[in-house]
Amino acid sequence: MSVLIRRAPRERNSIIGWFPNELLMGVMRYSSQLDLVALSRTSRLCYDIAMRLLYHTVTLSTGTQIESWLRTMESTEHPTLSLVLCDHVRRFTITNLDVEWEPNRFLNTIQTLKNLSSQTVEALISILAQLHHLEFLELTDGIEFTDTLLDCLYFKTLFEFEYRAADSQISSLLPSFLNQHPTITHLSLVNYNGPLQQWDTIHLPNLTKYMGPNFLIPLFTSESIRMLTEACLGANRSSDDLDIEAALLRLATMPALHRLVIVHDMEDSTLFRSVANHVPRIGILRFGKAKGFLIQMSSEDTHEIAVGLEKFDRLSNLSFVGVYNGKGLECDDRPTIELWSRACKSLSSIGLHYNWWDQSEGHWERM
Incomplete structure (x- = not known):
């Protein structure tokens, strides 16, 4: 005190x-x-x-906010103030936090940011270049100066990078930006549903967590994936079975991978069979539907999944989830849960049909 x-x-x-x-x-x-x-x-x-x-954390989502922040950082009354404040910034975001819930507001935000003057953009780049201790950066595509930021900026301590796609676009400069920041440990590419990209190889030797489209996985170098422990893959509209197979084949070479989440629109049993063939050493496996509600899994699918489960020896958590419609499915899942637990002895938690089951002292109970 x-x-x-x-x-x-x-x-x-x-x-x-x-x-x-x-x-x-x-x-x-x-x-x-x-x-x-x-x-x-x-x-x-x-x-x-x-x-x-x-x-510590700066979040800007409108042109007015950007200009106000720049005025503070470029104070002429206190010349050293800008350097002092820049040293404090650890997280910087230019986006709208309510994208998922207010898409119209997101489009308005992009339009507002497109109207920034060239002088404002230059001032923004100048200040961002002084953020010598920045650890987290989030950018939104569809803004005209995003390419300029990716092309000009470098942060020696950047650990987390999130890139929010807009209008099915991803900047062609993104791979180059990533390769200039080998310190990145967490990489997220959000809301991307566009065509597959012809990109250069990506080298991120310290990457431990990845969330983004499946087509990017084969582009990582061997050094980039040796430390990867968590991956969340999204199948975009242009993806097909071969794209996901290529991603899973690459995941098979990741020795540290423990948690895998796949958001898709394929048949659960078909995708599960591919996962079992390529990455049977993972501990947590979750499947999510990209759109639409869950339907009751057929007996044929449950038995096919049981066959695939025999290949796993470390899997503790398995779940199949989808967009929740406010109602649970009226079905008796206990026989399925017991079937799967016999096929994979290491299972301790299962999510199916919007319900969660946990094993305690050899008995499965719905939570």
Whole structure:
């Protein structure tokens, strides 16, 4: 407490520079009572902590927000302020957080961002280039300056990159941007349903989590996939069985892969057979329908899946999910659950027909 209320004689004597942003965030969340918040007016330490928290995450979704943020970062009254604030930024996003729920708003956002002046775009690029400690970046395609950002920017500490596709577009500069950032551990390509791309090989030696279209998997180098533990694949409209087979064949060479999610519109049993043939060493396997509601699985499919389950020796969690229609399916799944558990002894949790089953002391119970 005494540290928080003691004002440092000079800024250079403050201990604030010794703490990472994440630790300071934890301190403020734990200590955010009214009496301590009031101290931010009198305590240089609390003030500096608040500044770090305020600029840790920057999310911009309109041209007005971008211009306002640039004015703050380009303050002429305090020339060093821009450099100080840039050092605080760890996460930066240009997108609309409500894309999935408000598609019309998303289109309006893109149109607004398209109207930015060239001077504003240049200022934005200049400031982004100063974010030397950036760890997370999210961009949206369909904005005219996205290509410029991908072509000009480099972040030496970038760990997570999310690219939100719009109007079935993905920039041709994306592979080059990825290859310039080997530090990336988490890669997400969201909402992409366009045609397959003819891209160069992608080298991300530190990649551990991937979410995106299945066609990108074969483009990763061997070094890029040796540490991959989680993959979420989406089959786009142009995909066919061969595309998914190629992705699964590449996944078979990933020794660390533990969790696999596939969002698709194929027959569950057909896709499951392919997974069993190529990646039987995974621990968590989930299938989701890209569109439409789940229907009751046929007895032929349940038996075919049981045959495939015999190839798994580490699988603990298996689920088949889809768009929830607010109602459960009226069917007796216990025989299916018991059939599958006999085929794969390592199973401990199964999701089927909007219901979850867990095994406890040798008995399966619906949760």
